Amino acid sequence: MNLIVAVDRKYGIGKDNNLLARIPADMAYFKEKTTGKIIVMGSSTYMSFPKRPLPNRENLVLTTRPEEYPEVKCFPSVGEFFEYVRGNDDDVFVCGGSTVYLQLLPYCKKAYVTHIDEEFDADTFFPNLSELSNWEKVEESEAVESNGYKITFAVYENSDLRPMNV
DSSP states (O other): OEEEEEEOTTOEEEBTTBOSOOOHHHHHHHHHHHTTSEEEEEHHHHHHOSSSSOTTSEEEEEOSOGGGOTTSEEESSHHHHHHHHTTOGGGEEEOOOHHHHHHHGGGOSEEEEEEESSOOOOSEEOOOGGGSTTEEEEEEOOOEEETTEEEEEEEEEESSOOOSOO
């Protein structure tokens, strides 16, 4: 399993259940990485998408209220989600929000992180992987500018991957 996230300088990822900024290059990166894959998220992240479910991906939602999302497959527990994706875990991308990221981070092999060289007024944050001993940055792109923001794309790998047998 992998994750994908965009973070600002302080690892902010959102404000009021929205993205911090609309960055076309980051959205294209997200689409490139997740098209044809399974994406898993919490219900707030799912509801924040302007188009639901996201096309050309299998959308999965972790929620205790599956009846509110009849158009997608929902899981009330991480264990049930793991059972469903077992064997396809290389094709799974965790895409938010903060609670789901924290729950699933130990089970992710790679993290695809867009670093936004900006500091926003965020109310939701992601862990700084560079400060975690088991995560190592293995790739980083040259900086690009998109919609007035300077961004880089980095890939981190988890050296202490936890097996999905919760």
